[in-house]
Amino acid sequence: MARNDVFVCELCPKNCRITEGHSGDCRSRIVVDGELRAVTYGRACALHIDPIEKKPLFHFLPGTTILSLAAAGCNLHCKFCQNWAISQSAPEDIQSLDLQPQRVIEAALARKCPSVAYTYTEPVIFYEYMLDTATVAKEKGIRNVTVTAGYINKGPMELLCGVVDASNTDLKAFNESFYRDYCEAGLRPVLDGMVIMKEKGVWLEITNLIVPTLNDDLDTIRKMCRWILTNLGSDTPVHFSRFYPMYKIRNLPPTPVEVLMRARQEALDIGLHHVYVGNVIGTGAENTYCPSDETLLIRRVGYSIMENNLVNGKCPKCGRSIAGVWS
Amino acid sequence: MSCQVEQGLDHVADLAGDEGFSLEVPAPLDYAICSRLFDRRCFLTLMALLPLVGEFFRPQGSASVSLRHAMFSRRL
Numbered sequence: 001m002a003r004n005d006v007f008v009c010e011l012c013p014k015n016c017r018i019t020e021g022h023s024g025d026c027r028s029r030i031v032v033d034g035e036l037r038a039v040t041y042g043r044a045c046a047l048h049i050d051p052i053e054k055k056p057l058f059h060f061l062p063g064t065t066i067l068s069l070a071a072a073g074c075n076l077h078c079k080f081c082q083n084w085a086i087s088q089s090a091p092e093d094i095q096s097l098d099l100q101p102q103r104v105i106e107a108a109l110a111r112k113c114p115s116v117a118y119t120y121t122e123p124v125i126f127y128e129y130m131l132d133t134a135t136v137a138k139e140k141g142i143r144n145v146t147v148t149a150g151y152i153n154k155g156p157m158e159l160l161c162g163v164v165d166a167s168n169t170d171l172k173a174f175n176e177s178f179y180r181d182y183c184e185a186g187l188r189p190v191l192d193g194m195v196i197m198k199e200k201g202v203w204l205e206i207t208n209l210i211v212p213t214l215n216d217d218l219d220t221i222r223k224m225c226r227w228i229l230t231n232l233g234s235d236t237p238v239h240f241s242r243f244y245p246m247y248k249i250r251n252l253p254p255t256p257v258e259v260l261m262r263a264r265q266e267a268l269d270i271g272l273h274h275v276y277v278g279n280v281i282g283t284g285a286e287n288t289y290c291p292s293d294e295t296l297l298i299r300r301v302g303y304s305i306m307e308n309n310l311v312n313g314k315c316p317k318c319g320r321s322i323a324g325v326w327s
Numbered sequence: 328m329s330c331q332v333e334q335g336l337d338h339v340a341d342l343a344g345d346e347g348f349s350l351e352v353p354a355p356l357d358y359a360i361c362s363r364l365f366d367r368r369c370f371l372t373l374m375a376l377l378p379l380v381g382e383f384f385r386p387q388g389s390a391s392v393s394l395r396h397a398m399f400s401r402r403l
Contacts, residue, residue: 005402006402009399010399010400010401011399029400035394036396038395041395048332050330056329056330083332086332119330120332127398127399128397156398241329279329
């Protein structure tokens with residue numbers, strides 16, 4: 001096998017061309033000895049137990065804990081990344097732990113976590129590790145959750161949907177220029193990926209981090225909400241999340257709460273049923289209400305469930321089924 | 328903050344279990360540690376010329392490094 005072979009990594013839309021001894025843009029897929037290899041396979045750089053509300057997933061097993069796993073690297077380079085220390089590092093530059101898929105699931109079972117999240121960094125770029133771990137999880141009756149930017153090609157996404165139960169996909173903005181200038185990625189594949197997830201029956205929630213002056217334009221937010229309504233349905237939960245100065249964007253203030261609340265109201269007016277405000281406590285916009293009669297269904301404070309009035313996934317007053325995976 | 332990683336890596340060992348695990352700097356390539364010191368191409372050249380030096384620099388952890396083949400790749 002020739003040492004000057006060129007490989008195309010077709011995992012994500014960057015389709016990096018990689019030669020011997022070099023890595024793709026994500027830094028975790030490297031040509032070694034004439035083969036493209038996933039060098040973070042089985043190398044956990046973070047493993048924690050979180051409340052599932054932290055992902056955030058509000059309509060998927062509420063009140064449960066989730067074992068959360070990450071390996072180093074990312075195929076996006078968001079200037080506001082909150083986990084940049086592990087997502088923007090090369091695998092060889094940070095410590096990690098040899099933790100094979102079987103051991104991850106053993107840890108989840110031992111800690112009585114009903115689900116595992118592939119999160120913190122970008123799970124797409126530790127795809128093989130995620131896929132194998134998710135397969136073992138499924139065999140043991142544990143659910144799988146991705147917390148992802150969703151920047152992945154169609155084939156890998158379709159295969160992944162066979163083992164993933166739920167996803168929180170980060171929709172960074174609703175224009176290509178934001179993706180290009182602030183994330184070094186693109187919007188279209190993210191939208192296509194979410195449609196695939198919906199078609200394949202993966203429970204999907206969307207997070208949109210609103211960064212002051214960069215993606216807080218209300219017209220664009222309205223367009224995004226209309227697209228979600230048309231392509232993913234009115235029951236798709238949307239989380240408008242508050243930005244805090246981070247990584248390379250430290251010159252902007254935290255998102256004003258009124259901007260988040262206005263975005264939420266616009267989304268509700270457009271017809272989305274479940275719209276939340278994240279990274280802010282005490283607005284009431286963390287609660288789940290019945291879309292029919294506005295009965296309070298789940299009251300949250302931060303990541304804690306204070307009250308859950310759902311009865312078998314239905315509103316206790318009008319009996320309407322509330323979209324989600326409740327048990 | 329939503330899905331922000333908060334705890335240090337020691338916590339990983341604790342969660343994963345138990346004894347038998349040790350934290351280590353991963354070496355996805357044999358020359359991973361050395362690549363901090365040299366440009367990779369420069370280092371590969373050095374490797375070709377001075378295999379004994381290469382052996383000297385080889386990190387201990389490299390044997391346990393996964394070299395799992397990447398899916399969705401194509402040779403041009």
